Amino acid sequence: MTGKKKRLSMLDTLAAAGATTPPAPSMMTSNRALRAARDAVDSHNVWELDPWSIDDTRLTDRLDPGDIDDLRDAIEANGQTVPILVRRHPSDEARYLLVYGRRRLEAIRSSDKLTKIRALVATLDDDTATRAQISENMARRDLSYIEKALFARELIDNGFGTQSQVAEVLTVAKSAISMALAVVDAVSPDLARAIGPAQGVGRPRWETLAKGVEAAGIDTGHLIALAEAARSKAETALATQPASDTPDPSLAAFDAVQAAVPLPEKEDKIPKSKEKTSTRPLDVNGQRLGVLRKSGTGLRLDISDRGFADWLEHRAESVLQELHTRWKTRGED
Numbered sequence: 001m002t003g004k005k006k007r008l009s010m011l012d013t014l015a016a017a018g019a020t021t022p023p024a025p026s027m028m029t030s031n032r033a034l035r036a037a038r039d040a041v042d043s044h045n046v047w048e049l050d051p052w053s054i055d056d057t058r059l060t061d062r063l064d065p066g067d068i069d070d071l072r073d074a075i076e077a078n079g080q081t082v083p084i085l086v087r088r089h090p091s092d093e094a095r096y097l098l099v100y101g102r103r104r105l106e107a108i109r110s111s112d113k114l115t116k117i118r119a120l121v122a123t124l125d126d127d128t129a130t131r132a133q134i135s136e137n138m139a140r141r142d143l144s145y146i147e148k149a150l151f152a153r154e155l156i157d158n159g160f161g162t163q164s165q166v167a168e169v170l171t172v173a174k175s176a177i178s179m180a181l182a183v184v185d186a187v188s189p190d191l192a193r194a195i196g197p198a199q200g201v202g203r204p205r206w207e208t209l210a211k212g213v214e215a216a217g218i219d220t221g222h223l224i225a226l227a228e229a230a231r232s233k234a235e236t237a238l239a240t241q242p243a244s245d246t247p248d249p250s251l252a253a254f255d256a257v258q259a260a261v262p263l264p265e266k267e268d269k270i271p272k273s274k275e276k277t278s279t280r281p282l283d284v285n286g287q288r289l290g291v292l293r294k295s296g297t298g299l300r301l302d303i304s305d306r307g308f309a310d311w312l313e314h315r316a317e318s319v320l321q322e323l324h325t326r327w328k329t330r331g332e333d
Contacts, residue, residue: 046083048116049096051109054086056098072107076114080104083118099124127160144197145206148172149180150189156181179203186210188220194227195257196250205258212261223257230256 084101098105099122108117143151148170155166163181167174183203184192187210213220234249277295281288282303290303303309312319 046118049119051117054096054098068107071103072111075107080118083120086119087122087124144199145202146192147197149184150192152177152180153184183210186214191220191224194224195253198250198254201254209258216262226256226260227253
C-alpha cells in the first residue's frame with residue numbers, strides 16, 4: 001500500500017510540473033533563432049564549400065576576367081590564400097550567391113585537383129552585396145572608363161538606384177554618369193563588350209567614337225565583327241609571340257572600330273580675325289565723339305570724349321532703356 005501511494009504521489013508531481021511547463025516555441029521562432037545562430041557562426045569562420053554550389057548572379061562589372069589558367073595554376077601550387085565572399089541563397093539552403101571572387105571561383109572550378117573553395121559567408125541583402133562587390137573590385141584595380149559606363153547602365157537598368165546613387169558608389173560626379181550612359185547608349189552595350197575594357201582609352205576617345213557611330217548611322221553588327229576579329233588576331237599574336245609589341249587585344253579592337261567609323265564633322269567656325277567688321281565715325285554737331293564698330297558678335301561704341309564717356313557710363317542703363325523703348329514702338333519707317 002505504501003508503494004502504491006508513492007507511485008501516485010510521483011504521478012501527481014509530474015502532472016503538476018507538466019501543467020506549469022511553458023509551451024514549446026513555435027516553428028517560426030525556432031527558425032529565427034537557428035538563422036541568428038548560423039549567421040553568428042558564419043561571420044567567424046572561413047568555410048570550405050563546393051564551388052558548384054555557388055551561383056554567380058551578379059551584375060557584370062569587368063569585361064575581361066584575366067588569365068584564369070595562371071590563377072588556377074597558382075592556387076594549385078600554393079593554395080587559396082584569399083577567401084571569396086558569398087551569401088546564403090534566399091530560397092535554397094544548400095546553395096550560395098557570390099558577392100565577389102569571380103576569378104578565384106572560375107579558376108577552382110576549372111581545376112582537376114581542387115574540389116573545395118575557401119569562402120566567407122556574410123548576411124547581406126541585394127543592395128549591400130552590390131556595394132561590397134563594387135568596393136572590393138575597385139580597390140583591387142581601377143575599372144576602365146567603358147567598364148564603369150557599362151556597369152552604371154546595368155545598375156540603372158536593374159533598379160539599383162538613381163544616377164546620383166550610382167555616381168556615389170562609383171565615386172564619380174553625377175554629370176559623369178549621365179555622359180557615360182549617353183556613350184553606352186550610342187555605341188551600344190554589345191559593341192562595348194565586344195571591344196573590351198580598353199584600359200587607357202578615356203572619355204574623350206569613347207565620346208568621339210559614340211558621336212561618329214551616331215552621326216554615320218553605322219550598323220553596330222558590322223563593328224562588333226570587326227572588334228571580335230581584331231581581338232582574336234591580337235590574342236593569337238600574344239599567345240605565339242609573347243615578347244612582341246602586340247597591343248592589348250581590347251585596345252586593338254578599339255582601334256579597329258575607330259578606324260572604321262568616320263570622325264564626326266566639326267562645326268565650321270569663322271576665325272575672329274576673319275569676321276566681317278564695319279566701322280564708321282560717330283559725329284554729333286560736327287564734333288567727333290567716337291567710333292561705332294559692328295561685327296558678327298555685336299555693336300561696340302568707342303567714345304573719345306572722356307567727359308561724355310564718364311557721363312554716359314553713369315546713365316547708360318536709363319539711356320539705353322529709353323532707346324530700346326523707342327525701338328520697340330517705332331513706326332513702319
